[in-house]
Amino acid sequence: MNHSATISVRTNRTAVRRLSPLSSLLSPLPSPLLPLSSTFSPLSRPLYLLSSLFYLLLGAPSAHAARIGDISETKLWEQALRFFTFQDPAVRYALAGSMLLGVTCGLLGSFIVVRKMALVGDALSHAVLPGVALGFLWNMSKDPVAIFIGATVAGLLGTAVVSLIKQTTRLKEDTALGLVLASFFAVGICLVTMIQRLPTGNKSGIDKFLFGQAAAISEGDVRLMAVVTVLAIATIVLGYKEFLVTSFDAVFARAVGFPVQVIHYTLMLLLAFAVVIALQAVGVVLVSAMLITPAAAAYLLTDRMSRMLWLAALFGMVAGAVGAFLSFLGNNLPTGPFMVLGATAVFGLAFLFGPRHGVVAKWWRQRSVTQRTQRENTLKAVYHVLEGREFKGEGVSLRELAERRRETVEEAAREADSLRHHAQATLAEDGNLIVLTPDGWQRACAIVRNHRLWELYLTHEAQIAADHVHEDAEKIEHVLGEETVRELERRLKYATRDPHGRAIPGLADLRRGAGTEHRDPVVGYGRGS
Amino acid sequence: MTDAPPLEIHDLTVAYHKKPVLWGIDLVVPRGKLVGIVGPNGAGKSSLIKAAMGLLPLSSGWVKVFGEPVAKNFRRVGYVPQRESVDWDFPVSVMDVVLMGRYGRLGLLRRPGKADRDIARECLEKVKMLPYASRQISNLSGGQQQRVFLARALAQESDLYFMDEPFAGVDAATETAIIALLHELKDKGKTLMVVHHDLPTARNYFDMLLLLNMRVVAFGPTEQVFNYETLQQTYGGRLTILSEVAEAVRAKG
Ligand SMILES: Nc1ncnc2c1ncn2[C@@H]1O[C@H](COP(=O)(O)OP(=O)(O)OP(=O)(O)O)[C@@H](O)[C@H]1O
Ligand SMILES: [Mg+2]
Numbered sequence: 001m002n003h004s005a006t007i008s009v010r011t012n013r014t015a016v017r018r019l020s021p022l023s024s025l026l027s028p029l030p031s032p033l034l035p036l037s038s039t040f041s042p043l044s045r046p047l048y049l050l051s052s053l054f055y056l057l058l059g060a061p062s063a064h065a066a067r068i069g070d071i072s073e074t075k076l077w078e079q080a081l082r083f084f085t086f087q088d089p090a091v092r093y094a095l096a097g098s099m100l101l102g103v104t105c106g107l108l109g110s111f112i113v114v115r116k117m118a119l120v121g122d123a124l125s126h127a128v129l130p131g132v133a134l135g136f137l138w139n140m141s142k143d144p145v146a147i148f149i150g151a152t153v154a155g156l157l158g159t160a161v162v163s164l165i166k167q168t169t170r171l172k173e174d175t176a177l178g179l180v181l182a183s184f185f186a187v188g189i190c191l192v193t194m195i196q197r198l199p200t201g202n203k204s205g206i207d208k209f210l211f212g213q214a215a216a217i218s219e220g221d222v223r224l225m226a227v228v229t230v231l232a233i234a235t236i237v238l239g240y241k242e243f244l245v246t247s248f249d250a251v252f253a254r255a256v257g258f259p260v261q262v263i264h265y266t267l268m269l270l271l272a273f274a275v276v277i278a279l280q281a282v283g284v285v286l287v288s289a290m291l292i293t294p295a296a297a298a299y300l301l302t303d304r305m306s307r308m309l310w311l312a313a314l315f316g317m318v319a320g321a322v323g324a325f326l327s328f329l330g331n332n333l334p335t336g337p338f339m340v341l342g343a344t345a346v347f348g349l350a351f352l353f354g355p356r357h358g359v360v361a362k363w364w365r366q367r368s369v370t371q372r373t374q375r376e377n378t379l380k381a382v383y384h385v386l387e388g389r390e391f392k393g394e395g396v397s398l399r400e401l402a403e404r405r406r407e408t409v410e411e412a413a414r415e416a417d418s419l420r421h422h423a424q425a426t427l428a429e430d431g432n433l434i435v436l437t438p439d440g441w442q443r444a445c446a447i448v449r450n451h452r453l454w455e456l457y458l459t460h461e462a463q464i465a466a467d468h469v470h471e472d473a474e475k476i477e478h479v480l481g482e483e484t485v486r487e488l489e490r491r492l493k494y495a496t497r498d499p500h501g502r503a504i505p506g507l508a509d510l511r512r513g514a515g516t517e518h519r520d521p522v523v524g525y526g527r528g529s
Numbered sequence: 530m531t532d533a534p535p536l537e538i539h540d541l542t543v544a545y546h547k548k549p550v551l552w553g554i555d556l557v558v559p560r561g562k563l564v565g566i567v568g569p570n571g572a573g574k575s576s577l578i579k580a581a582m583g584l585l586p587l588s589s590g591w592v593k594v595f596g597e598p599v600a601k602n603f604r605r606v607g608y609v610p611q612r613e614s615v616d617w618d619f620p621v622s623v624m625d626v627v628l629m630g631r632y633g634r635l636g637l638l639r640r641p642g643k644a645d646r647d648i649a650r651e652c653l654e655k656v657k658m659l660p661y662a663s664r665q666i667s668n669l670s671g672g673q674q675q676r677v678f679l680a681r682a683l684a685q686e687s688d689l690y691f692m693d694e695p696f697a698g699v700d701a702a703t704e705t706a707i708i709a710l711l712h713e714l715k716d717k718g719k720t721l722m723v724v725h726h727d728l729p730t731a732r733n734y735f736d737m738l739l740l741l742n743m744r745v746v747a748f749g750p751t752e753q754v755f756n757y758e759t760l761q762q763t764y765g766g767r768l769t770i771l772s773e774v775a776e777a778v779r780a781k782g
Contacts, residue, residue: 114619238638245629249615255582256633256685257603303620303665 076329083325091328093222094214094281098320098339100225101278102290104232106316108274109295110309111267115247119174120159122288123181124268125275127158129188129284132209133195140198142205144220148276155272158184188284212283212336214324225277232270236309243267244305281324283336293343294319297350300357319343373478375422378415379444380451380477381405382425382434387502395428395435445505450477452498452505453488459499460492466499533596535560535689535720536581541590543573543580549588550576552744558722558737563715565735565751566724569764572742574724575611578691581722582606594689604633607687609678609695617667623677624662627653630684645684652683655710671698679707683714690714692723708734728760 086092112121131154135147158180165176195206208216217225236243245253246263254260271291278287298311323339330338352359381404385396402412416434419425424440427433436444451473458469480488498504534557541554551573558564566574579585581592583599594602607630630652631645641649653659656676661669666677675695682690696704711721715736722739725731731738731751738754740746740763747759 114616116616241632241635241640242637244621244625245632248619248621248626249610249629251579251584251610251614252608252629252681253632254584255603255606255608256629257600258632258637299620303667304622305620305625308620 079329080325083328084321091215091324093217093219094324094328094335095321097217097222097225098214098281098324098335099317100222100229100320101274101281102294102316102318102320102339103313104225104229104274104316105278105287105290106294106298106312106314107232107236107309108267108271109291109293109316110298110305110312111243111247112271112291113295113299114305114308118288118292119177120162121271121275121291123162123177124155124159124272125287125291126181126188126284127184128152128155128272128275128279129185129209130154130191131157131188132279132284133188133191133206136195136206137191140200142216142218144218144224147279148224151276151279152269152272154184155275156269159268159272185284208283208334209279210283210285211334212279212281212286212339213332214281214327214335215332217280221277221280228273228277232274235266235270239263239266240306281320281335282339283334286336286340289340290316290319290343293340293347297343297347300347300350300354303356315343315346319346371418374415375418375424376443376447376478378405378419379424379436379440380447382436382440383444383448395433397429398432398434401434445509447477449505449509450480450485452502453485453492454480455500456492456495456498456504457488469499533593534558535595536722537593537596538581539590539592541580541592542588543576543585544588545576550743551580554590554745556739556745556748558720560720561715561718562720562736563711563734564720564722564737564739565731566722566739566741567726567728567731567763568741568746572763574741575693577741578608578693578722578724582608582691604685605688607682607685607690609682609690609692611693612671612675612678612697617669617674619666622663622665623653623658623669624649626666626677627662627680627684630681633685648686649680649684652680655683656680657706672700672703675699676703676707679710688719690719690721690723692721694724694726696725696727704730731755 082088083091083095086095109121112118128151131150131152132147133150134154135150136142138146138150162173162176162180165171165179166173171179192206192210205213205216242253242258242263245256246258246260250260253263274291275287278290282290294315295308295312297315298308301311302308319339319342322342323335323337326338326342327333327335350358353361355361378401381401382396385400385404386393398409398412398416401416402409405412405415413431416425416427416431419434419436419440420427423437424443425434425436428435454473454476455466455469458464458472459466494506496504496506536556536558538554538556541551541556542549543551550571554577566577568574576585580587581594581599583592583603592599595605599606624646627649628641628645631641631648635641635645650659650662653662656679658673658676658680661673661677666674669677675698679692679695682692695707699707711723711734715721723735725734732755735751737749738751739748740754740759742763742765746763747754
């Protein structure tokens with residue numbers, strides 16, 4: 001295969017990046033631009049920031065060709081095409097690895113989220129750093145297997161220490177997690193710094209483990225990632241029911257004879273694996289976000305565990321691929337932040353546009369309820385006008401409606417138009433006369449009936465004074481279901497008069513459109529029929 | 530084998546962090562009884578149930594279910610936990626939860642099949658929750674959630690049931706329906722141990738009562754056990770409860 005190409009590209013990159021991991025944390029801006037910033041006035045600084053962000057994401061075209069393998073295309077979509085079709089040997093491993101880790105993190109992250117163990121994921125991911133360093137020291141090279149073993153052991157040791165603190169002291173879990181997270185991470189940073197001081201250290205690439213660099217993923221890494229991903233998927237498919245019941249109701253799971261502890265530790269082990277394979281590309285600092293964010297987005301979109309797993313795996317994969325791509329496009333920036341931003345973008349979309357729990361959907365539902373309530377109030381007013389003249393005459397004029405509702409004719413016209421729009425009324429005489437359609441008539445009757453029934457119920461059954469019930473009925477009339485109405489009618493012995501002595505429209509009025517004999521049938525069907 | 534009592538507890542002591550919460554419990558529950566477990570908050574009712582099912586370490590004593598340690602006989606034990614013990618926002622449907630009742634019989638790594646689904650559906654029908662089968666569990670009222678738990682226990686098809694406050698947050702109609710269901714189970718020879726908080730109804734609901742406050746205050750047929758002295762011993766000097774008891778005793782005539 002194209003090993004030589006891969007290697008040459010990689011050495012190129014290490015030459016470009018001479019920043020130590022910590023100094024690159026302090027200066028996230030591209031280094032060629034950095035000195036300029038001090039010469040700018042404070043006013044133009046936001047502008048400068050913005051432009052350098054653009055530079056980061058889309059700009060720096062001159063350097064592209066050299067970076068993405070031997071790509072000569074400079075258009076964004078051409079690069080994307082080339083990148084995502086696995087054509088380029090230099091990025092093949094990076095992309096494959098990023099997607100694999102996304103899937104594994106998404107799957108295991110789902111269980112972390114529903115078990116409310118997000119902090120555990122965070123602690124575990126920080127606790128692996130000393131293991132990474134020791135794995136590196138084992139034979140002074142970035143041997144995937146040694147690092148994998150070292151990191152897993154350190155991670156599991158971290159969780160064991162958490163359990164120990166929890167059991168032997170009065171400290172609660174969150175405190176124990178915080179303690180372990182910080183102390184293990186501190187040890188890890190010391191070791192990593194030490195390694196970089198070694199003669200061979202600064203070419204080691206160990207610093208990539210802090211913020212992640214997908215470009216550093218080797219063929220061996222991808223193999224290991226594939227093995228872990230297959231293992232994770234197989235375990236979850238086989239033990240889905242076990243993971244489900246222990247996550248939902250661990251006590252019940254034990255009562256039906258499941259080895260809850262074993263299942264729990266299996267999950268923790270897989271979690272440690274997921275963290276460790278993600279380290280290279282995402283980095284220790286942010287890897288817990290790849291566990292939590294795709295799963296959290298999936299949690300917002302569905303209320304079935306199985307679907308949540310699918311979605312989280314998909315989101316993780318997309319975030320991984322996007323992160324790797326952006327990292328290549330930019331100035332070989334750390335991959336971790338881009339993946340996490342990709343995942344966060346997915347989460348943001350789910351938060352805003354989720355069909356059931358999304359903010360926009362909620363707002364939309366709220367809005368349509370408000371509009372329906374308004375229409376129903378108009379219908380009610382039309383009914384009242386008609387009732388006022390004992391259902392004689394055809395329709396209701398805008399002026400009558402406006403008077404009834406104590407508003408301007410323009411407002412009344414707008415309301416009438418809304419009724420027409422929903423086929424609840426037709427407009428005659430140049431839009432000056434509102435004639436209810438059968439639909440509109442039925443709804444009007446129903447609303448008035450609901451209102452009066454509810455008033456009657458409150459005065460009769462709840463012993464509330466007749467002049468206290470109107471406000472309440474104004475709200476209830478819009479939400480009473482047919483079933484409740486039947487129940488109310490039964491309890492009130494099919495009363496025909498409300499507490500104020502007005503007639504309550506009955507089922508017959510609704511069905512027949514115009515109701516009892518003395519009511520003018522024209523009202524119901526208007527001129528249209 | 531068939532003669533062994535459903536539940537036998539001998540000299541049981543349970544402690545959390547070395548502080549005993551149950552003390553020297555001796556109990557032999559006969560077959561086919563509906564047993565109410567009554568006692569004040571913190572009396573150890575939930576702990577007794579958990580200990581009997583082998584979910585808590587025992588400081589001393591032993592528990593036998595149908596003559597065997599419970600670890601060997603867990604398939605004959607059904608369980609309705611307190612409703613607050615789980616997260617009702619968990620992404621599962623009503624059907625998923627009821628199917629969990631089948632997991633014990635399925636054992637590890639086997640998936641529920643069509644037969645299990647049919648049984649789960651029957652159990653949902655028995656608690657009148659079949660129309661809600663595909664709902665997510667957070668979209669249910671408290672009483673409906675309680676019925677889902679009951680259906681899950683029914684799906685376990687056990688011979689001995691432990692139910693922790695199945696009437697908590699349930700309206701009167703549902704309570705009546707549940708108690709009818711419990712009697713039906715009892716008539717099929719099942720044994721039921723039910724934690725209950727309302728003393729007046731406890732007298733009418735149960736064949737036998739277990740009055741518990743860290744130790745067994747009294748255990749026997751309801752009409753023998755339900756009297757002022759034993760209830761006072763169970764509830765101590767708590768005024769509100771004592772007046773409730775006085776009312777209950779008065780109602781008894
Ligand atoms: N996990 C635990 N750790 C420590 N102490 C506990 C634990 N669970 C219960 N206890 C203590 O054990 C005692 C008995 O608790 P238990 O839950 O069995 O009471 P209960 O009778 O079920 O009460 P309730 O009516 O409130 O449900 C209480 O004093 C309680 O504080
Ligand atoms: Mg309890």
